[in-house]
Amino acid sequence: MKKIIFFFIFSLFGLFASQITEPKFFDDSILNQKYPNFIKFQEIKNYTPFNNSYIGSYWLESVKDIPEELESFSNIFNYLKFEKVQDKIYALGVNSLGFWLIINENKKTKPYFIGIAQDKFIHIKISSIYRLIKDDKLQLECSIIKQTSLGSRPMISEEDFPKYKALKENLLLSIDINIIKQDSDGDGYNDIFENYIGLNPKSKDSDNDGINDDVDFNPLYKSIDNEYTNAFNKYINGGYIHKFDNSKTVTPIFVKEHQIQSDINPFKFDIYIIENTALKNIAPKTNRVLLFMKNKDRNNFNITDSEYRDIIKTNDNEFEITSAYENGSTSCRIKKEGNDWILNLISATVY
Secondary structure, eight states: OOOBOOOSSSOHHHHHTTTOOOOSOOSGGGGGOOOOTTSEEEEOSSOOOOOTTOOSOOGGGOOSSOOGGGGGGTTTOEEEEEEEETTEEEEEEEETTEEEEEEEETTEEEEEEOSOOTTSSEEEOOOSSSOSEETTEEEEEEEEEEEEEOOOSSOOSGGGSOEEEEEEEEEEEEEEHHHHHOOTTOSSSOHHHHHHHTOOTTOSSTTOSSSOTTTOSSTTSOOOOOHHHHHHHHHHTOOOEEEESOTTOOSOOOOOOOOOOOOOOTTOOEEEEESOGGGTTOOOSSSOEEEEETTTGGGGOOOOGGGOEEEEEEETTEEEEEEEETTEEEEEEEEEETTEEEEEEEEEEEO
């Protein structure tokens, strides 16, 4: 793979060394984990062996030629499997939040979160042995796995990806479809999803800001159009780069702020970990976000380290955003100068 790598101040290793930590459970105690009681497990004799080439993501497992009825969500989910049952279409999809059951019925398609995160202890197998739907239940072959190697970034070759091994192979999990579809407040998010990310499954407006959860771009906290919102929207909307914050780069580089059409799909979120409560009430204009307090919420949320952005506030007039992805990384400093916010790119890597 052809690589183009840019470093502006410090190396990628130095930048992300603090981001990569040893998994909380690094031994066989994983087998003692408690899962929601709506997820049922049974041991099976005929099972698909764990694929030792699994690297913590399912991008190689994409289903091609998906039915037209599912295409409206093809930019949100990586479809892994689908099945037609009478007049309904069921599909298993995955995104950065985890696994979803997408159902097309009565000419409408809707995703439902099933309560399982990607890249954690439950490894979903894309199996041909068992049907996706049986007796009004979702059923999936799975293994209980543990991570044996953290991997490194940039992820260019096979050696750079994390490694896993199976602790228990012969499992079939099942979830009642009626439980998956339950949406107590009728806001479009199933109860499993709302409980998972911290919304109130009994209220359409979890943060009581007058905006229903399914159209709220910051559903976990009251959205306020304050000065931090102004700075954040410059970041996600392109904003403008004043200069590279590097003593060897003296030429300012300006990128005019531009209007971006709002992403109205309620099942696509950008995830941020914040350190200061002053930042939680931002009101994004174009991107839907989930904001989690670093020392509080993240312990209860099973996101993967490669799928979030850190926001670190240094003082009232300056904060940093560090982003790490499988295909690149950036680190920016946003600083107030006069009545405006200036975005300085500290470092970036693309490969």
